Amino acid sequence: MLPGYALRCRMNVLPPCLNSIKSEAPAAVRCEACPAPWMHCSVRKFQKGQYPFSQGDAQGYVYRVQSGGLTLFLSLANGRRQVVDFAFPGDLVGLGSHRQFQFTAQAITRTELRCIPRDELRLQSLKDARIASMLYETAAFQLEEAYDHILTAGQRGSEGKLAAFLLAMSRRNVHHGDDPAVVHLPMLRTDIADYLGLTAETVSRTFTNFKAQGLIKIVDQRHVRLIEPRSLVRLANAIAASG
Amino acid sequence: MLPGYALRCRMNVLPPCLNSIKSEAPAAVRCEACPAPWMHCSVRKFQKGQYPFSQGDAQGYVYRVQSGGLTLFLSLANGRRQVVDFAFPGDLVGLGSHRQFQFTAQAITRTELRCIPRDELRLQSLKDARIASMLYETAAFQLEEAYDHILTAGQRGSEGKLAAFLLAMSRRNVHHGDDPAVVHLPMLRTDIADYLGLTAETVSRTFTNFKAQGLIKIVDQRHVRLIEPRSLVRLANAIAASG
DNA sequence: CGGGCCGATTGATCTGGATCAAGACGGACG
DNA sequence: CGTCCGTCTTGATCCAGATCAATCGGCCCG
Structure with missing residues (x-):
């Protein structure tokens, strides 16, 4: 206060x-x-x-x-x-x-x-x-x-946090012209981590994890394509859930 | 959003x-x-x-x-x-x-x-x-x-979270008449836990922990006396710190 | 083209808090 | 006064994520 x-x-x-x-x-x-x-x-x-x-x-x-x-x-x-x-x-x-x-x-x-x-x-x-x-x-x-x-921030689970972050960024961020599914992440991994209450390493691992699951595609270090936004929404809502 | x-x-x-x-x-x-x-x-x-x-x-x-x-x-x-x-x-x-x-x-x-x-x-x-x-x-x-x-919520560390919560409650809560150092916590431990992103067990353990350190005194389940507010401030600010 | 630097990624280990489980307390009510 | 039930506390175990450490990669600049 x-x-x-x-x-x-x-x-x-x-x-x-x-x-x-x-x-x-x-x-x-x-x-x-x-x-x-x-x-x-x-x-x-x-x-x-x-x-x-x-x-x-x-x-x-x-x-x-x-x-x-x-x-x-x-x-x-x-x-x-x-x-x-x-x-x-x-x-x-x-x-x-x-x-x-x-x-x-x-x-x-x-x-x-x-x-x-x-x-x-x-x-x-x-x-x-x-x-x-x-x-x-x-x-x-x-x-x-x-x-x-x-x-x-209160959600347990790095996946839920990062999914929520990606969705929020895709909503508010100006997409790079052509493709609305590509989210621009100009900030450092460290900043994302400090935003979510995680470490940069965990953020990085979770990105890799999402990629392996086919939920996203990493265009480059600053651009991510959302492949399965539905699944991300599910992760963001049913936080740290078993399924 | x-x-x-x-x-x-x-x-x-x-x-x-x-x-x-x-x-x-x-x-x-x-x-x-x-x-x-x-x-x-x-x-x-x-x-x-x-x-x-x-x-x-x-x-x-x-x-x-x-x-x-x-x-x-x-x-x-x-x-x-x-x-x-x-x-x-x-x-x-x-x-x-x-x-x-x-x-x-x-x-x-x-x-x-x-x-x-x-x-x-x-x-x-x-x-x-x-x-x-x-x-x-x-x-x-x-x-x-x-x-x-x-x-x-973004702070790592149950002690920092609970310390911040106690201080915030002591600031906004109506103290029970006589003693301003006694904080009234009418809500359930579960509610505190869900507020801080912890579990009720961890909240309870952290209370016990504070009590053992002499930082607080538990008057009853709904009232806590702050013995060492300075230390609580330190915990709340230097979150999850080594000291 | 090659070195240096910063940030991202990956790996290995450790730990704080979640989870599962059991007992203690305390208020409500007969 | 005793039982019951919800809440709180305490204990034991496990795991997600922190931490420590190393490597990778791009980018800048000479």
């Missing part, structure tokens, strides 16, 4: 003023469809492995992932990490009413972040019910995902 | 109209301090073990726990349960924009629930930014707790 983990929200529940923000747009954009004020935005670029922000940093902006991706994690006293989420293009990171980031973000690959002034957004949300409702819906959406994550 | 887990929120971030709802108040209360409309509320009573609502039930009300407590859990295909949260007096259960409950509630003891019409609350939130902001704050608060739970 540390105060104020920052929120991440999805683009598709944002007002047009934020949806319309493009890399090519001028730094200050005006939204005609909603009463949000001018948003003065800049874009920052990060190399793979860099930390856009860390636990405890003052939180002046809400970030929108333009390209690349982020791993969001909590550091523990003994050096362990708990990955709480990943963020991909279109996702917003840093909503919430607190002054400091409660987790650290690390760039998975070269990543561009658009910086949205946090105070302006918050100010407007207090004035306009539509914006506040949007934020509420967004937080509720996040909460659903978090419960799903709790379910996954 | 099943749509719409219901939300539970804390009393202290609710508008006065909801805060002022008491068991003794008339069923319909008028809030003068905020524009929320008349709320026609009834009170329902449940015996220990009963299910106020189940996964998939139509969600007509937001419930406020008046007395007693609830275990909120997801049922899995193989009969396992994942407890996602507990609700105690003052907590609200069932916020969110979806039409069905996504989890089941079970009364821990004899429990009274005040039923707040969900549609009215939602309608008002769309009109009034203050209410919507309140809902947002509430959801954000819930999300913090959920991240905390993810952290706990």
Whole structure:
């Protein structure tokens, strides 16, 4: 119950003023469809492995992932990490009413972040019910995902965890154009492990296991084709079951 | 990512109209301090073990726990349960924009629930930014707790999990009057186990273990005195550490 | 083309917690 | 006061996954 983990929200529940923000747009954009004020935005670029922000940093902006991706994690006293989420293009990171980031973000690959002034957004949300409702819906959406994550993390069984993870990633991830059955996994095996509460070795073994069972096909280290999604669903739901 | 887990929120971030709802108040209360409309509320009573609502039930009300407590859990295909949260007096259960409950509630003891019409609350939130902001704050608060739970569930080590749980309960639980170091644990060991992703046996053994280490004192089966909260914090933070 | 590096995979062993099994406690009720 | 039943605790065994260790593989860079 540390105060104020920052929120991440999805683009598709944002007002047009934020949806319309493009890399090519001028730094200050005006939204005609909603009463949000001018948003003065800049874009920052990060190399793979860099930390856009860390636990405890003052939180002046809400970030929108333009390209690349982020791993969001909590550091523990003994050096362990708990990955709480990943963020991909279109996702917003840093909503919430607190002054400091409660987790650290690390760039998975070269990543561009658009910086949205946090105070302006918050100010407007207090004035306009539509914006506040949007934020509420967004937080509720996040909460659903978090419960799903709790379910996954609490599940015994590496197979159930990894199956749930693959299915979740296939739902939210942008598939690489042509084939919707191919899931893109840009993050490290270590990150997947810390997300699921496993070790990298177990993640690797379970991938191999799935491959041997014919459930997936490993295109390359960053792409997996789901051959038997039905079976994966069964594994994800009937966790650590006998059958 | 099943749509719409219901939300539970804390009393202290609710508008006065909801805060002022008491068991003794008339069923319909008028809030003068905020524009929320008349709320026609009834009170329902449940015996220990009963299910106020189940996964998939139509969600007509937001419930406020008046007395007693609830275990909120997801049922899995193989009969396992994942407890996602507990609700105690003052907590609200069932916020969110979806039409069905996504989890089941079970009364821990004899429990009274005040039923707040969900549609009215939602309608008002769309009109009034203050209410919507309140809902947002509430959801954000819930999300913090959920991240905390993810952290706990993802932690290796029964000691770290149980220590984190005891500390969390001591923070949110109403202490029994006199002694703030005594934590009330009204739920079954099984519920604690399903909350933490352990078995009831392991929970029991870990309690015994803590007792033997002098970290806690077991007053009775439902009350635990924290003797060395510092050590518990260390266990909760430096999870599964060597020391 | 060849070396160095980091991450992924695979192998071998160990252990914490699950599981199976039995007993102890305690409240409800006659 | 004693029986019953559900819960909690304790004990013994087993196994999934952690850990330790080695190899493999791709990628960058010279």
